[in-house]
Amino acid sequence: MSLIARDISVRFGARRVLDGLTLPELKAGEVTVLAGPNAAGKSTLLRAIAQLVPHQGSTVLDGKDLARIPALDRARLVGFMPQTLPSGSSLIALETVIAALRAGRSIPAHQADAAAMAVMDKLGIAALALEPLDSLSGGQRQMVSLAQAIVRDPRLLLLDEPTSALDLARQVRLLSELRRLAAEGRVVVAVLHDLAVAAQWADRIVLIHDGHVHAEGAPESVLTPALLAQVYGVDARVERCSRGRLMVLIDGEHAPL
Incomplete structure (x- = not known):
């Protein structure tokens, strides 16, 4: 199982x-982080892979062109977690997860x-099941959004800034x-802004700048002072802690010189 995305172009x-x-090539078993400054194209790339924005190029998952398979089949294969859930929903949290599950297949109600x-129990949010979605905090809504993304047991998981509203304990969870x-054999791709978090949790970091891949590889090969100066415009130190x-x-x- 792998994801191959080639020659992706998007215009607005x-x-x-x-x-x-x-x-x-992004392989199953790995967590890949897309990093880069604001407006670099990270979220757009994630949405293009998920076939949610018009684009040129190809995205192939385990030999299947995601643009050419029926939407129902794609829903079974791909789980997408947006930055935020839409507001104005009258549903309770559990109903939104059930709706996400049924989007991919027919299943009896019970x-x-x-x-x-x-x-929801696995993610530690079972207590939120009967709460209206619009009454939840930003962090709680993100955890519900993750439940929606994984409830269909997708082979490819795409997450757009999944930790942005979470406290430290929820981030770790x-x-x-x-x-x-990922260890169960999925391709996992996440957009993260926090480079310290990316360094700790990613197997691979893809650094995106001005709509292109600027660098990619293991965290220690991508998070270097030189690359951070080029892409983010900052002076940085990259060091190892006591662990x-x-x-x-x-x-x-x-x-700049």
Whole structure:
């Protein structure tokens, strides 16, 4: 199982957001983080892979062109977690997870209820099941969104800034779940802004800048002071803590020579 995305181009009006971007082959069992400054094209790339925005290029999952398979089949294969859930929903949290499950297949009501509750319990949000979605905090909504993304047991999991509204404990729970899901044989791709988090949890980091892949590889090969100066415009130190984990310390803006 692998994901191959080649020559991805996306335009919004006259603005070209992605310009022939090609990812390295992303393999099952790995967590890949898409990183880069704001407006680099990370979220757009994720949505193009999920077939949610018009684009040029190809995205192939385990030999299947995602643009050419029926939408129902694609829903079974791909789980997508957006940055935020839409507001104005009258549904309770459990109903939204059940709806996500039924989007991919027909399933009896009692089985759908049990499967949705099992996923919410695994994520530690079973207590939110009967709460109206619009009454939840941003972090709680993100965890419900993750439940929606994984309830169909997809082979490819795409997550757009999944930790942005979470407290530290919830971040650890979510990222631990992503590691577990990848280890079960899935391709997991997440957009993360926090480079320290990316350094700790990613197997591979793809650094995107101006609509192109600027660098990719293991965290220690991508998170270097030189690359961070080029892409983010900052002076940074990359060091190991007492446990050997990679740390990224930002000292200030980078002054061009």
